[in-house]
Amino acid sequence: MMPRGLRRLVQLVLFCPMSKGLQSRLPALKVKYLLLAWLGILVASWVLYMQYASYSELCRGHVCHMVICDHYRRGIISGSSCKALCEERSLTLQRCMSTSSTHQVYSGLWKDRPVVIKCGLEEPLKGDGAPDSVLRQEMTLFDKPTRGTSMDEFREMLHSFLKSNLGEQPSLTTLVGRVITLADVNKDSKVSLAEAKSVWALLQINEFLLMVALQEKEHTPKLLGFCGDLYVTERVGHSSLYRLEVPSYLQALVPEALSSSLNQWLAPAWPRRARITIGLLEFIEEVFHGAYGSFLMCDASPLHVGYNFRYDCKMADLRSVASEMAVRRFLRGRRCETNADCTFGRDCTATCDRLVKQCNTEVVQPNLAKVCVILQDYLVSGAPQDLRIDLEKQLRTCVTLSGLASQMEVHHSLVLNNLKTLLWKTISNTQYS
Numbered sequence: 152m153m154p155r156g157l158r159r160l161v162q163l164v165l166f167c168p169m170s171k172g173l174q175s176r177l178p179a180l181k182v183k184y185l186l187l188a189w190l191g192i193l194v195a196s197w198v199l200y201m202q203y204a205s206y207s208e209l210c211r212g213h214v215c216h217m218v219i220c221d222h223y224r225r226g227i228i229s230g231s232s233c234k235a236l237c238e239e240r241s242l243t244l245q246r247c248m249s250t251s252s253t254h255q256v257y258s259g260l261w262k263d264r265p266v267v268i269k270c271g272l273e274e275p276l277k278g279d280g281a282p283d284s285v286l287r288q289e290m291t292l293f294d295k296p297t298r299g300t301s302m303d304e305f306r307e308m309l310h311s312f313l314k315s316n317l318g319e320q321p322s323l324t325t326l327v328g329r330v331i332t333l334a335d336v337n338k339d340s341k342v343s344l345a346e347a348k349s350v351w352a353l354l355q356i357n358e359f360l361l362m363v364a365l366q367e368k369e370h371t372p373k374l375l376g377f378c379g380d381l382y383v384t385e386r387v388g389h390s391s392l393y394r395l396e397v398p399s400y401l402q403a404l405v406p407e408a409l410s411s412s413l414n415q416w417l418a419p420a421w422p423r424r425a426r427i428t429i430g431l432l433e434f435i436e437e438v439f440h441g442a443y444g445s446f447l448m449c450d451a452s453p454l455h456v457g458y459n460f461r462y463d464c465k466m467a468d469l470r471s472v473a474s475e476m477a478v479r480r481f482l483r484g485r486r487c488e489t490n491a492d493c494t495f496g497r498d499c500t501a502t503c504d505r506l507v508k509q510c511n512t513e514v515v516q517p518n519l520a521k522v523c524v525i526l527q528d529y530l531v532s533g534a535p536q537d538l539r540i541d542l543e544k545q546l547r548t549c550v551t552l553s554g555l556a557s558q559m560e561v562h563h564s565l566v567l568n569n570l571k572t573l574l575w576k577t578i579s580n581t582q583y584s
Contacts, residue, residue, distance in 0.1 A: 210247035215255045215270040219379045227293050228352075229345035230378035231336050235261060242376075242383065244268055248390070254470070258386060261375065270381040271356065293348040293379065305347055306331065312354060317364070318476040322442045329363060330354070352380040357477075358469040364443045370434040370464050388460045390467040392427070392453035392529055393418065411528070421533040422581060423462045425574045428530055430464025431456055432571050435518050438472065439563070445475040447514060449496025451521035453529065471496050478514060485510040515553065519567055523549035538577055545570050 220237035222228045235242035244257040248267075255270045296305055309327045317323070334342045334350035342350075353359045359382055365371040372384040393414040418424060438446035450471030457467035466472075478495045487493050487503035493510035494500045498521065501511045523546050534542055549566050 209249040209252050212244045212255055212257050219381050222379055228349045228379035229336055230349050232376035232383050233378035236378055265386040267384045267386050293352055295351050296347050316477055317444045317474050320443050349379050361469045361472055368437045370430055387457035387465040387467045390457045392456050415532050422578045425578050426462045427458045427464050429574050446472050447475055447478050447499050448518045449473050449499035453525050479512045482510040482512045517552055520550050520552040
């Protein structure tokens with residue numbers, strides 16, 4: 152039990168910090184300290200409450216685990232990770248990293264290997280939230296293909312789906328074969344209905360489709376396994392360009408200049424930032440007119456760009472990267488009043504033809520220009536003095552690039568290669584190369 156006198160003192164500090172009795176007993180300076188302590192406790196309590204409220208809303212990994220394992224035990228889905236997740240428990244969810252309640256992201260371990268586990272969920276139920284209701288919502292994900300679908304029909308389904316999302320590409324047949332090989336979990340040269348349902352549901356996830364298409368590329372996280380529409384990737388050591396991320400509920404209290412200064416101070420040494428940047432520019436090349444068409448970054452943010460312990464760039468979040476075909480399909484025939492009405496995702500914006508009140512289909516700002524906006528903050532600070540003027544000049548040219556077809560081919564490549572060459576010459580033949 153707390154002594155009576157101590158309880159009385161705690162009550163005075165917490166509930167009556169400016170009472171007349173307290174002011175008469177303590178010097179004014181001590182009263183100020185007590186007031187500050189009281190305010191500190193109040194702010195800390197508010198932060199803890201917001202953290203808890205945010206966690207309970209965003210972090211629903213237990214629901215994801217329950218839904219996936221229920222479908223697996225009933226034979227509806229299959230996958231290379233199902234046994235580890237639902238039977239052996241060697242694949243475990245650990246720290247929640249979700250930023251959306253409908254897209255669960257957790258760090259985890261798979262047989263002691265650090266991984267990232269991602270799973271989609273429907274919006275949280277507003278009613279009683281009964282588990283069987285959640286299961287009924289998720290059932291529609293696995294309704295294709297239907298029982299009786301032949302292997303040839305499934306192959307044609309895949310080809311049509313990929314063609315509609317990526318366009319008519321000469322290498323689509325190769326990609327279809329890659330998807331079928333991925334679906335064949337038990338390597339019996341056949342695809343069961345559960346395997347087919349699982350891989351079909353996964354292909355509806357933009358990030359998964361991109362990972363399969365770019366699985367041989369250096370700057371895309373490796374896909375390690377899946378179960379239903381849950382998939383497992385390698386863990387990127389640093390999941391953002393910046394180490395300090397201010398929670399949304401604190402952004403109004405923390406000045407942007409302060410968080411920016413702290414991030415610059417915490418950032419890796421400039422040569423290592425240059426190495427990360429070279430990798431990011433190589434990723435831009437990989438998704439620009441690649442084997443499966445072009446892809447657009449529709450939420451260019453430093454939060455989506457990560458790097459490993461060797462300071463090699465790894466895209467930590469590919470959900471906002473969409474195929475050019477998908478963006479054009481979204482914009483084609485869309486009614487508009489202003490350019491803002493012609494926006495796919497966060498910042499894939501086309502112009503609005505005000506005469507016919509319809510969106511044009513060419514995105515105004517290419518990937519490279521968006522990345523260079525990020526690099527103006529990330530790369531210029533701390534750059535060598537003899538490089539700084541040239542670097543700033545090239546970045547200014549880069550951010551003005553247009554996404555119109557007349558400029559894309561030659562100008563885009565020229566600016567990208569100039570920037571890469573400038574950085575590589577600076578760090579080559581050093582420990583950072």
